[in-house]
Amino acid sequence: MTALEPRLLEVRKNVLKQNDIVARSLRDRFHTAGVFVVSLVSSPGSGKTAFLEKLLTMLRSNYRVAALVGDLATENDAARLARSRAPVKQIITGTLCHLEAAMVQNAINEEKWDLGQLDFLFIENVGNLVCPSSYDLGEDLRVVLLSVTEGEDKPLKYPTIFNSADVAIVTKSDLAVPVDFDWPATQRNIQAVRPGMRVFQLSAKTGDGMQPFLEFLAERLAESRAAAAV
Amino acid sequence: MHELSIAMSIVEMAQEEALERGVRVNAVHLKLGAMSGVVKEALLSSYEMACDDTPLRGSRLVIEEVPVIVFCPNCDTQRSLSSVQLFCCGECGTPTSEIVQGKELEVVALEIQ
Numbered sequence: 001m002t003a004l005e006p007r008l009l010e011v012r013k014n015v016l017k018q019n020d021i022v023a024r025s026l027r028d029r030f031h032t033a034g035v036f037v038v039s040l041v042s043s044p045g046s047g048k049t050a051f052l053e054k055l056l057t058m059l060r061s062n063y064r065v066a067a068l069v070g071d072l073a074t075e076n077d078a079a080r081l082a083r084s085r086a087p088v089k090q091i092i093t094g095t096l097c098h099l100e101a102a103m104v105q106n107a108i109n110e111e112k113w114d115l116g117q118l119d120f121l122f123i124e125n126v127g128n129l130v131c132p133s134s135y136d137l138g139e140d141l142r143v144v145l146l147s148v149t150e151g152e153d154k155p156l157k158y159p160t161i162f163n164s165a166d167v168a169i170v171t172k173s174d175l176a177v178p179v180d181f182d183w184p185a186t187q188r189n190i191q192a193v194r195p196g197m198r199v200f201q202l203s204a205k206t207g208d209g210m211q212p213f214l215e216f217l218a219e220r221l222a223e224s225r226a227a228a229a230v
Numbered sequence: 231m232h233e234l235s236i237a238m239s240i241v242e243m244a245q246e247e248a249l250e251r252g253v254r255v256n257a258v259h260l261k262l263g264a265m266s267g268v269v270k271e272a273l274l275s276s277y278e279m280a281c282d283d284t285p286l287r288g289s290r291l292v293i294e295e296v297p298v299i300v301f302c303p304n305c306d307t308q309r310s311l312s313s314v315q316l317f318c319c320g321e322c323g324t325p326t327s328e329i330v331q332g333k334e335l336e337v338v339a340l341e342i343q
Contacts, residue, residue, distance in 0.1 A: 134267040159314045195325030
């Protein structure tokens with residue numbers, strides 16, 4: 001008997017299919033519950049947690065908010081965010097450099113959060129500008145943050161994540177002058193990798209520039225609920 | 231560095247397919263988009279690691295790189311980019327972020343025996 005000749009078998013399977021299936025089911029669940037879900041991605045140290053703490057504190061007077069926060073280790077960020085008095089859950093990823101949809105699903109199920117009782121759910125991803133770009137978490141809006149101390153060319157160095165985001169926020173604007181931050185160059189670089197992207201500039205420390213972002217979120221929540229009602 | 235977990239998914243996928251059909255996999259053919267967020271070189275070395283202690287040990291990962299194609303609203307057709315640092319039509323220069331192709335991370339075929 002002769003050995004079988006090698007042959008090519010057509011398959012066509014998306015490698016991240018499993019994540020995409022979970023993300024889709026999360027998105028359906030979020031829409032049914034009427035909660036608007038925002039994820040935050042950035043490099044470590046760009047101010048995601050400080051921004052989120054400020055945001056949760058400001059939103060809490062008018063909206064029902066909760067947050068999931070991913071880190072490789074420690075519950076430090078959840079403890080910081082809990083100061084806003086919003087419900088917060090830490091997701092410890094261990095060695096994993098990004099969040100996956102199943103982790104978000106597990107965290108929500110463990111906490112037994114009633115999503116129907118929420119207006120906004122925030123998901124702070126692990127600080128990383130590479131890996132999170134590949135994983136859909138079922139969010140409505142992906143926000144990429146960039147601090148003024150990081151350098152204006154970050155968007156050109158990490159085009160994939162900037163391109164995968166819906167909105168960009170330039171943080172730590174209170175430090176823009178001491179570090180000679182070049183705002184037009186940053187705008188140019190963001191628009192080069194993601195034409196038309198809306199960009200906010202703010203300081204979580206002073207609160208400057210927070211209000212326009214809050215108004216933007218309120219508009220997006222209203223739009224999303226109006227669309228669901230049709 | 232999420233390439234190892236992606237490589238493990240690829241191996242798992244191929245293994246399932248091989249088991250189902252009772253065949254041996256010599257190579258996995260993968261389409262990899264320039265905007266997939268996955269680095270080719272890292273994926274190739276991760277693949278070798280992921281194959282260890284599996285029936286796919288010694289198999290090859292054949293990667294077909296897929297360039298980004300965008301839709302240009304001005305030309306009203308699909309165009310290539312000159313670089314992923316500049317999302318503009320390669321012909322007329324109109325900015326566009328409508329990606330038609332380039333996010334692929336897809337197993338397209340298995341070389342079996």
